[in-house]
Amino acid sequence: MRLTPDQAQRYDRNIRVPGLGVEGQKKLLCSSALIVGVGGLGSPAALYLAAAGIGRLGIADSDVVSLSNLQRQILHFTPDIGKPKTLSARDKLTALNPDCEIVMHTYAVTEDNAAQVIAGYDIVIDATDNFPSRFILNKACLALGKAFIHAAVLSMSGRAMTVLPYSSACLRCVFRQLPAPHVPSTSELGVFGAIPGLIASIQVTEAVKYLLGQGELLTNRMLIYDGMSMCFELVEVLRDPDCPDCGQPSMIKRGCNYD
Secondary structure, X not given: OOOOHHHHHHOHHHHOOOOOHHHHHHHHHOOEEEEEOOOOOHHHHHHHHHHHOXXXXXXXXXXXXXXXXXXXXXXXXXXXXXXEHHHHHHHHHHHHOOOOEEEEEOOOOOXXXXXXXXXXXXXXXXXXXXXXXXXXXXXXXXXXXXXXXXXXXXXXXXXXXXXXXXXXXXXXXXXXXXXXXXXXXXXXXXEOOHHHHHHHHHHHHHHHHHHHOOOOOOOOEEEEEEOOXXXXXXXXXXXXXXXOOOOOOOOXXXXXXXX
């Protein structure tokens, strides 16, 4: 394929990035990604992936836009209240970049349909807000051999890691069980709106690196961000021999601090 004159201009700053170039941009235009959850993490992730020129972007969410979403879910505007999040997202993403084909999955991704939904994409972005959904994605991506980029946010902090099936630690290697019912969530501790924007940007960077085969991914490492101290920490995570999902050797030890 050749870039059109409009594409060459639209993606000019991408093309100038060392290691990306015209050929890298063509790869992105021929690639696909699925974002599960079009909320705090999924909104900025979708915007940046569409802007980058991903050829096909799936967005999966069963919720509608509510007023309390607007403080952090930047794809959705006040007139969108009551509208399905996938529809609201599609309208903004198509307006941003008509090159990007938007596929709406206006339903929850469950154990019953996860494999069918995920199968058609090159990479999966976990932008969910609960562990049962994250565990479903983790297991389905392992079964299908799909790269999976996990992230989560709470209050003024966030985390991200990338899973390459059966060659790096998976989510269940790190989080074996569901959290106890009393563990605080965003409904109790909230989340500052810019935090998911920052963590989602990391997810998008990981996705683009994976699709281009460039750089060092966050595999066997979890990146943890504390907004109050403005500190990043890397925690090394190895595969767990007793992991119920990937069943390979693991140990967890402290990595280094970045501030």
